[in-house]
Amino acid sequence: METKILYGKELSEKVVQDIKSRVEKLKASGRRVPGLAVILVGDDTASKIYVSKKHEMCEKIGFRSFSFNLPEESPFEKVKELIQSLNERDEVDGILLQLPLPPHLRERTNELLTLISPEKDVDGFHPYNVGLLTIGDDKGIKPCTPKGVLYLLDSYGIEVEGKDVTMVGASNIVGKPLAIMLINRMATVSVCHIKTRCVPSFTRKADIVISATGVPHLIKREMVKEGAVVIDVGISRLNGKIVGDVDFESLLGHASAVTPVPGGVGPLTVAMLMENTFECYVRREGLYGI
């Protein structure tokens, strides 16, 4: 079987170019441009790289970006005050609190995310937006990585309706919201997590396997049905190399389609963040249809 490689890079370029040209039109008409504020607490190496990618993309697209790097030991109240001040700032359309937070704040992650105004919640992590997503109401802001995965599947014409999908990983960032979005699209979804007794028994029956665990090369050929589609959302380091959750090489000639890491879902996450920021701007300014 020939395995199709599903690249996110070119798709994300198209999304970015489209937003960029809309921003140019805004500028030409003398309007302010969208603004994204990113809060990073501490100096986790991977988070610093992700955050700098977000700022670079803002620059490329023509958004204003506001960077807040708080020290590792910042107390809860400091982060809270910063979020509240950003909620009040007119030129800030989107607020992103980079996760994971340092250990002393981790237990209060949801409390901090809930302080972000739902209309500026570009990550779609506020309970209001999570609630809208769960009831299948399209008016909310949807999380970037799940949105990117569905964009990739749609762009390659991979139908999800009626399919058996196994989601490996049940985080609030990817696994849970993506499972809900797939149910809303009429897929039959199984969700595996750290306590699942026999993950292969779920992955082997799936038409589409999606993995978001951060465990390098967790998903191997023998865990996947022949002809299935495999989407790799994981990213980790193995022997100094960036790798995904999927043992990519072993799936070639076995799966019908697979995403590479890097160059698969990753670039679409940032593109969807830009889309969400633009969407928050449009709603705040009442500029529908631009």
Ligand code: GUN
């Ligand atoms: N850390 C890893 N992925 C994400 C994401 O999509 N949003 C935020 N805020 N933090 C993350």
